[in-house]
Amino acid sequence: MSRLDLSVTICGVLLKNPFVLASGILGTGAAILERVARSGAGAVTAKSYGPGPRAGYPNPTVLDWGSGLINAVGLPNPGVEVGVGELLETKERLRPLGVPLIASFFADTVKGYGEVARTIAQAGPDLLEINISCPNVEDEFGQPFAADPRAAAQVTLEVKRATSLPAIVKLSPNVADIKAIARAVEQAGADAISAINTLGPGMVIDIEAGRPILAHRVGGISGPAIRPIAVRCVYDICSAVSIPVIGIGGVLRGQDAVEMIMAGASAVGIGSAVYYRGPGVFKRLEVELSTYMEAHGYARLADFRGVALEG
Amino acid sequence: MxxxxxxxxxxxxxxxxxxxxxxxxxxxxxxxxxxxxxxxxxxxxxxxxxxxxxxxxxxxxxxxxxxxxxxxxxxxxxxxxxxxxxxxxxxxxxxxxxxxGRGFRLSGRDILLVAGGYGAAPLHFLALAARDSGMAVRVALGARAQEDLLFPGRFAGLGCRVWTCTEDGSFGESGLVTDLLQSLADQHRPGSVYACGPQAMLQAVAGICEARGIPYQVSMERYMRCGMGLCGSCAVAGRRVCRDGPVFSRLPPGS
Incomplete structure (x- = not known):
């Protein structure tokens, strides 16, 4: 295994392996992010911060419906002003571990994205992730910014004007043409793309209660059920743009990560897998990915990245 | 899969x-x-x-x-x-x-349960299981006042020896349940201590047990959202109370 190189560099930031803790999973504080980093993640994403404090939705907020998860947590966060302090502490703890920190954020207006970006940049994260695709973040027309190429590009431009940090734009699968969105944010200056955010929204109804179980009624679908859609989105995006892509969606095993990388992903987001396999999942993914690479004579991720695009 | x-x-x-x-x-x-x-x-x-x-x-x-x-x-x-x-x-x-979540691990022939207020709830299940496996169970119950004291009769009914105390002295001894723990720990040297209650009480329990070399487990209470170990709402010092706990065999440092 020692001759294998699992590292990847995204926007000049070195990840010792391609596995990135996805936003919204465990990212609530410095101590838990440090734990994830120590358990073998290549990079970690903190929970999304917005312009002001948000309580989030009442429970139930997350459910295991059998083939995946559904969630409507509602972006609870203390607001970016408090967030900067939390991110600074996190960055401090991650630095000696050599694990990069990705700061995710959202806002409700284009201008707001620029303002939050400017504030959050003070914490000195390695990368920014612009969350334009959470089903809970909508523009004045009731659509997430990720649903419209123009809106997605405007947000990207605004953030790139506000800070010099490399910016990842997180896209939604719930669009007619994800390639158009990807091209728009690339042209607007996005340094990378992460995809996909949750699918849906979906709904699970309790047939005894006769009502939706989530307090918010609808929520985003994640987990194994969405993997084929995530892989297709990553494939489409990688065929349309040349910036790096973090492939996210239902990756539970090293083999699933191989699939994402073959679709063109440079790195792979890990979310629901923390539920299915525990926080120790990062070490196991690394072993499974290494085993696959050894068996196939691959020494580096670049040896098979995007091979599915060539066929 | x-x-x-x-x-x-x-x-x-x-x-x-x-x-x-x-x-x-x-x-x-x-x-x-x-x-x-x-x-x-x-x-x-x-x-x-x-x-x-x-x-x-x-x-x-x-x-x-x-x-x-x-x-x-x-x-x-x-x-x-x-x-x-x-x-x-x-x-x-x-x-x-x-x-x-992760529950208690039963060990020792002779155990002491320490409950602060509503902390008696999970310890009742533990007492049931301990009785079924033939352990001797002592219970120290504490609360602010008599009307907050939970399950003294239930524990006695299970054959446990029960000591009670209240902060205002309205029932049992007057004082904190951790004072009771201190004297019971010295008198009886329990094989294990199991505790549930407010954070300050659990910290005191940890201190008392560690000073005497008595193994202990504590059940923590925190605001929880998903209950599935995903959202991080209940994280304490990097530990997820819902999934790594609520029972911990040491109090997470810095909690």
Whole structure:
């Protein structure tokens, strides 16, 4: 295994392996992010911060419906002003571990994205992730910014004007043409793309209660059920743009990560897998990915990245 | 999904973990503020594990399992959700997910349970299991006042030796349950101590047990959202109370 190189560099930031803790999973504080980093993640994403404090939705907020998860947590966060302090502490703890920190954020207006970006940049994260695709973040027309190429590009431009940090734009699968969105944010200056955010929204109804179980009624679908859609989105995006892509969606095993990388992903987001396999999942993914690479004579991720695009 | 060597620590794609419905079979008043609900359900659970109890249209919150069969929870009326639970009468329904979390590990022939206030709830299940495996069980119960003292009769009924204290001296000895623990620990040298209660009490329990070299486990209470180890809402010093706990064999440092 020692001759294998699992590292990847995204926007000049070195990840010792391609596995990135996805936003919204465990990212609530410095101590838990440090734990994830120590358990073998290549990079970690903190929970999304917005312009002001948000309580989030009442429970139930997350459910295991059998083939995946559904969630409507509602972006609870203390607001970016408090967030900067939390991110600074996190960055401090991650630095000696050599694990990069990705700061995710959202806002409700284009201008707001620029303002939050400017504030959050003070914490000195390695990368920014612009969350334009959470089903809970909508523009004045009731659509997430990720649903419209123009809106997605405007947000990207605004953030790139506000800070010099490399910016990842997180896209939604719930669009007619994800390639158009990807091209728009690339042209607007996005340094990378992460995809996909949750699918849906979906709904699970309790047939005894006769009502939706989530307090918010609808929520985003994640987990194994969405993997084929995530892989297709990553494939489409990688065929349309040349910036790096973090492939996210239902990756539970090293083999699933191989699939994402073959679709063109440079790195792979890990979310629901923390539920299915525990926080120790990062070490196991690394072993499974290494085993696959050894068996196939691959020494580096670049040896098979995007091979599915060539066929 | 059947990859060899997989230890599924979460759910299974073949089986959902959605809320299950249960009917309230019996409602037992415990104190002026606390009521026990016996459900017409039974589950497999370990002492110390908890349920996420859902009332449609109200909320979903964690509760210790007081007994797995028949499934029983004990609820203090402290807010909107618990007030709604208290309005339930036999024949009405509630929903639950679980058993969730990591429970107590039983060890030693002779154990001491230490409960602060409503912390008695999970320890009742532990006392049941300990009695069934033939252990000698001592219980130290503490509360602010007599009306907050939970389960003195239930523990005695299980054959436990029970000591009680209240902060205002209205029942049992006057003082903190950790004072009681100190004297019981020195007198009886329990093989293990199991505690549940407020954070300050658990910290004191940890200190007393560590000073005497007595192994201990504590059950922590925290605000919880997903209950599945994903959202991070209940994280304390990097540990997820819902999934790494609620029972810890050491208090997480810095908690």
């Amino acid at each position: 059947d990859t060899p060597g997989w230890r599924i620590s979460g759910g299974s794609p073949l089986r959902d973990r959605l809320p299950r419905v249960a009917t309230v079979a019996r409602v037992i008043p415990e104190t002026s503020k606390v009521t026990t609900f016996v459900l017409d359900a039974a589950i497999k659970a370990r002492p110390g594990q908890f349920l996420m109890v859902w009332l449609p249209g109200v909320n979903e919150k964690p509760f210790s399992i007081v007994c797995p069969d028949p499934l029983t929870i004990t609820v203090a009326n402290v807010g909107n959700f618990t007030a709604a639970l208290h309005r339930l009468v036999p024949g009405e329904r509630l929903w639950y997910r679980g058993a969730l």
